[in-house]
Amino acid sequence: MARLLSVSRAAHVVGVPRAVIQKQIRNGELTSFEGEVNFTELTSLYPDTRFDNDDMPEKIEEIIANALRRARYAKLTDLVTPDTATLAARVSVLSKELSASKIEVTKYERIIQLLKDHLAIASTQEPGEVQSFIVDLLAWMDSTILNLDTNDDKDIEALTYKDDFLRIMAAQVHIKPSNHEFFVEGKNSILESGLSAGYALDYGCSSGNCGKCKAKLVSGRTEKIKHHDYVLTEAEKAESTILMCSHTATTDIELEAHEAGSEDDIPLQNISAKVKKVEAAGSHVSVLTLKAPRTKRLRFFAGQSAELVFAGLPAVTLPIASCPCDERYVQFHIHNNHNVIGDFVKNDLKTNDTIKITGPQGHFVLDEESYRSIILLAENTGFAPVKSLIEHALTLEISEFIHLYWLANEDAGHYLSNHCRAWNDALDDFSYTPIETASTTTADDYKNYLFRLIKDHRDLMNIDFYLCGSENLIDTAREFLLSQGVPEKQIRAELAVE
Numbered sequence: 001m002a003r004l005l006s007v008s009r010a011a012h013v014v015g016v017p018r019a020v021i022q023k024q025i026r027n028g029e030l031t032s033f034e035g036e037v038n039f040t041e042l043t044s045l046y047p048d049t050r051f052d053n054d055d056m057p058e059k060i061e062e063i064i065a066n067a068l069r070r071a072r073y074a075k076l077t078d079l080v081t082p083d084t085a086t087l088a089a090r091v092s093v094l095s096k097e098l099s100a101s102k103i104e105v106t107k108y109e110r111i112i113q114l115l116k117d118h119l120a121i122a123s124t125q126e127p128g129e130v131q132s133f134i135v136d137l138l139a140w141m142d143s144t145i146l147n148l149d150t151n152d153d154k155d156i157e158a159l160t161y162k163d164d165f166l167r168i169m170a171a172q173v174h175i176k177p178s179n180h181e182f183f184v185e186g187k188n189s190i191l192e193s194g195l196s197a198g199y200a201l202d203y204g205c206s207s208g209n210c211g212k213c214k215a216k217l218v219s220g221r222t223e224k225i226k227h228h229d230y231v232l233t234e235a236e237k238a239e240s241t242i243l244m245c246s247h248t249a250t251t252d253i254e255l256e257a258h259e260a261g262s263e264d265d266i267p268l269q270n271i272s273a274k275v276k277k278v279e280a281a282g283s284h285v286s287v288l289t290l291k292a293p294r295t296k297r298l299r300f301f302a303g304q305s306a307e308l309v310f311a312g313l314p315a316v317t318l319p320i321a322s323c324p325c326d327e328r329y330v331q332f333h334i335h336n337n338h339n340v341i342g343d344f345v346k347n348d349l350k351t352n353d354t355i356k357i358t359g360p361q362g363h364f365v366l367d368e369e370s371y372r373s374i375i376l377l378a379e380n381t382g383f384a385p386v387k388s389l390i391e392h393a394l395t396l397e398i399s400e401f402i403h404l405y406w407l408a409n410e411d412a413g414h415y416l417s418n419h420c421r422a423w424n425d426a427l428d429d430f431s432y433t434p435i436e437t438a439s440t441t442t443a444d445d446y447k448n449y450l451f452r453l454i455k456d457h458r459d460l461m462n463i464d465f466y467l468c469g470s471e472n473l474i475d476t477a478r479e480f481l482l483s484q485g486v487p488e489k490q491i492r493a494e495l496a497v498e
Contacts, residue, residue: 004036005163008181009172013163014046017397017429022371035179039163040106111144171249175199176218176256184249187225190215191244198325198395200260205295206245213244213257220253263301263365268358271296275353276329278345282415285381286345287321288332290355297327298357302366302392303385303466303494306359308332310349316341318497319468320360321384323391330357333384335412335498364468364494366392372464372490374402375457377477379437379469380412382496386468387416394427399464403431405453407469409439412498431456446476460486467493 007025011018021037024030029045030037118140122133170183173190182197184190191213194201204210208228217240228246244257260266273290281287292298298306305319316338322331336342366389374393378386383406393399408414414434424432433456435449457463465481467474474493481491 004033005039005042006036006172006174006181007032008183009163009166010037010042011397012166012183014042017400019371019398019400023400026371111141114144115141167252171220172252173249174252174254175201175259176254178259178261180259187223187248189225189245190222190242190247190249190253190255194244195327196325196395198323198392200266200299200301200324201244202258202260203245203299206297207295208243208246209295211243214241215244215255215257216241218254218256220249220251222247222253223250260299260301263304263360263363266299266301266360268361269296269298271298271357273298273330273355273357275349275351275355277351278349280346281333282413284336284412285415286334286336286342287416288334288345288349289322290330290332290357292328292330292357294328298330298359299327300324300360302388303364304360304362304388305385305497306330306357306361309356309358310341310344311353313340313344315358317361319362319364319385319388319494321387323388323395325392325395333381333387333415335381337411338498362494364466364492365389366396366398366466367464367492368396368398370464370490371398371400372462374399374464374466375453376402376404376466377407377453377469377473378404379407379473379496380409381498382468382470382494383408383416384468384497385494386466387419389466390423390430394423394430399429401429401431403433403456405433405435405449407435407437407441407449407473409437409441411439441470441472443472443476446473447480450477450480454484460484463490465491467491469496471495 005013007018007021011021021030024045025032025037030041115137118137122130122137170185172181172183173194174181175194178199180194180197180199182194182199184193191201191203191206195203202212204212206213208226208230211230211232214232214236222242224242224246225248226246228243230243232241232243244255271292273292276289276291279287279289300306300320302324303319305317307315307317309315318332318334320330321333322329334342334345336346364385374389376386376389386404386406390402390404393402404420406414406417406420414420417434420432420434423430433452435452437445454460460481463486465477465486467477474495478491478493482488
């Protein structure tokens with residue numbers, strides 16, 4: 001029986017974004033069986049994938065450290081774990097033995113198939129020739145068993161070993177009906193792991209009081225890791241209903257759970273957040289980070305906005321500049337010349353001051369169902385929602401590549417350029433192009449920038465475009481892209497807040 005892997009696990013094993021595996025399925029390089037790929041086909045596409053034993057202690061150390069940080073409701077003194085070297089040795093031995101067994105099974109599956117082919121030929125032989133055929137067949141079997149070890153086996157063994165190790169260290173969660181997948185490391189909760197993976201799972205308090213994160217366990221095993229006050233009905237218990245905020249996955253599991261399918265599925269929320277920090281970014285922009293209460297975070301989609309109310313000042317609506325994968329920390333970029341708000345944030349706002357947030361709002365969001373590559377064109381502080389989109393796209397791994405073009409004049413500047421360069425340096429599938437503009441930019445100037453974009457990317461039909469800047473930029477870019485044959489549905493735009 002062929003070994004099958006989910007798209008997420010296949011990408012995890014060979015170390016590529018999920019979008020790459022999805023593209024190989026569309027191109028016919030990999031065969032998909034109800035959303036899973038053939039392990040043997042995967043090894044032929046990635047024969048150079050190896051798993052170094054030296055990586056184990058570091059990986060285990062990281063997972064244990066994350067588990068300890070998140071074990072808020074357990075006595076850390078009760079959490080006894082072997083040292084990393086011991087655990088690595090045990091995992092290594094077990095994984096090698098399991099891998100060897102699976103390789104043997106694969107060998108004999110191949111022999112059986114070849115034997116069937118030979119027996120099919122035997123059925124056509126004359127009666128007097130059968131004895132001679134059997135002698136030849138036995139000799140063939142002996143020779144085949146001796147010579148069945150090939151380089152292909154070594155490639156399969158390398159990936160099998162890595163997949164087995166990853167299965168020990170992280171459980172996979174499959175969500176129905178969305179078919180989204182993510183991994184749970186250590187004893188992190190299913191909810192926290194899903195949110196960190198970028199998915200909009202339904203929840204309220206995240207502390208076991210409201211019951212909004214209920215899910216039905218279809219298969220696999222979970223473990224309760226913290227108490228919850230919400231009382232499940234007997235009917236819900238009979239259907240294996242759990243609270244995702246209070247359970248972890250001890251094996252690969254499948255859940256029926258509700259997710260927000262679009263920005264319209266997330267309700268308007270009112271929360272009070274504390275100022276975590278205010279940082280100067282460049283000479284004209286302040287980066288404001290707010291911390292929401294643990295029991296009442298802000299749910300939103302990347303690219304959306306929220307209304308902020310500072311004490312004694314009129315409300316202001318600003319784009320959210322952070323990823324929804326960590327909803328406790330919400331970031332905003334505020335130009336120092338933004339009416340009275342900019343000056344107040346820069347000079348008067350203090351750590352732990354309370355800010356009222358109402359949101360989310362807006363429809364400048366990521367197309368999560370698209371596996372096309374992404375180009376983002378931001379102008380000045382239009383980078384704020386674009387940053388949120390980039391972080392979300394990177395978390396979801398839904399694009400083969402992402403390219404950011406950031407246009408900025410002297411008044412705003414590329415105030416987080418180092419952040420973008422860090423992405424560019426660390427990620428193979430991300431590119432960053434900063435563009436200096438004049439204080440007044442004409443439509444012809446924008447067209448010149450767009451011609452530069454065309455030189456970088458010839459196949460515009462397989463790209464999603466996200467534009468955030470002045471009305472002049474958006475109108476010029478939209479008209480230009482449409483003239484190049486880009487479908488309207490692949491262009492999303494938002495006016496920047498200056």
